[in-house]
Amino acid sequence: MKYEILQLKQEHLRDYGFMDYKWASEHGFNLDHYNKVYEGEIDDKLTPAEACEKLFVKFNIHRPEDFKGHSMSVSDIVVLDGHRFYTEGMGFKRLN
Numbered sequence: 001m002k003y004e005i006l007q008l009k010q011e012h013l014r015d016y017g018f019m020d021y022k023w024a025s026e027h028g029f030n031l032d033h034y035n036k037v038y039e040g041e042i043d044d045k046l047t048p049a050e051a052c053e054k055l056f057v058k059f060n061i062h063r064p065e066d067f068k069g070h071s072m073s074v075s076d077i078v079v080l081d082g083h084r085f086y087t088e089g090m091g092f093k094r095l096n
Contacts, residue, residue: 001044006034006077037069052092
């Protein structure tokens with residue numbers, strides 16, 4: 001399945017970067033504040049939760065050489081076949 005990693009644009013990090021979704025949604029969360037920083041393919045037999053966890057490990061421990069973003073963290077978004085998942089302190093929240 002296709003995936004994308006979205007990270008906040010630099011000018012919005014102070015607004016709600018590295019904060020959980022509840023806090024971010026109360027302080028101006030907006031998808032327009034994000035840039036796509038990477039895209040690729042991941043095993044489509046994985047559940048969304050498994051895929052998000054696998055990508056979290058990849059972008060923290062085994063980062064691709066061509067990845068220019070920061071280590072994957074709270075407030076980053078994983079897009080799996082068009083479905084968005086907000087990275088929380090523990091796990092991921094599916095966004096509508």
